[in-house]
Amino acid sequence: MHVLILGGTTEARRLAELLDGTPGLKLTSSLAGRVAGPRLPPGETRVGGFGGAEGLAAWLREHAVDAVVDATHPFAGSISFNAARAAAVTHVPLLALRRAEWVPIEGDRWHQVPSLKEAARSLPALGRRVFLTTGRMGLAAFADLDDLWFLVRSVDAPEPPHPPRTEVLLDRGPFTLEGERELLLRHHIDVVVTKNSGGSATAPKLTAAREFGLPVVVVRRPPVPEDVPVVPDPGQAARWVGEHLAQGFFRAID
Template sequence: MHVLILGGTTEARRLAELLHGTPGLKLTSSLAGRVATPRLPPGETRVGGFGGAEGLAAWLRDHAVDAVVDATHPFAGTISFNAAQAAATSHVPLLALRRPGWVPVAGDRWHEVASLGEAARALPALGRRVFLTTGRMGLDAFTGLDDLWFLVRSVDAPEPPHPPRMEVLLDRGPFTLDGERELLRHHRIDVLVTKDSGGAATAPKLTAAREARLPVVVVRRPPVPEGVPVLPDPGTAAEWVRHHLGQGPFRGTG
């Protein structure tokens, strides 16, 4: 059995670790190639796009793929919809592995928005010194905010266009609560912008913002394509794969 993991996330690497060495299983992890030095999972890897849904469907056929796990970032909407179309065309089972989203708690001052553009429009009424943690892509949404100062944190350096008043912090999670507290204090941050990526690695910024009573603009994640089963953790996803391999029952809900 050949399983393709559409990866690039912590959950994708963990799933590959759980499945690596399974008898009768060939494992390929696909990375988008947007990070210069990705953390590679065990097993075979490929880097780069497939050429849309048709290209992915052809790759599934040419490489005799028996199942696909979409374990991409919750905001990697294009590849997720391409995967759904390609899997349907190729009659290959598809699972979406998605870490649960964050949930606001007492004391949070969240402003939920549907896009980066909507986040940019909300900012002038919320603060002047922005901690922008949405990654290096999509910064053009904030280019017109000349009166605001941005601290942009990303794994790799962003490319133009981007906000005119900006400092870049190159860093990769997981982050600590003490570190996030100091970052907010040192840079005099008065508003945080984040995507609802979920997970524990980058969640401390939300706690630090809550403690400082800062407003947080949260970009809602796009939906998983209709009809695609969703599981929240690598362990259950590995069980789903082994079930399709004929190596045991599946007791999950995906």
């Protein structure tokens, strides 16, 4: 049985680790290639796009894929819709592994917006020293904010355009609450910007912001296909794969 994991996330890597070495299972993880030096999961890997839904469908047929797990980042773009269309036309079972969203709790000062552009529009009224944690892509939305100072944290160095007053911090999660507190204090941050990525690796910044009473601009997740079964953690995804592997095994015996 050949399983394709559309990955690049902590959850995708954990799923590959759980499935690694399973008898009768061939595992391929696909990475978008947006990060230099990614943490590679066990099993085979491929890097780069497929060429839309048609290209992915062709790849599924060519490589005799029996099941697909979409474990991409919540803000990965159109890949989830491409996966749904490709799975439908090839009749390959598809599961979405999506981490739960963050939700505000008492003490949070969240300002939820639908896009990076709306996040940029909201900033001048909220603060002057911005901790921008939306990654290196999309910084152009903030490039015209000359009066604000930005601390941009990303795995790889961002390319222009970006805000003129920018300091780049190259780092990779998971992050600690103590570290996030120290960072906010050291840089005199008065507003935080984040995408609602969910998960625990980068959540401590939200706790630190809550403790300091800082406003947080939170970009909502984009829409995803609604007709795809979803699980929130790698363990459940691994069980789903195991069930399909067992079904294939029994069909082979029959």
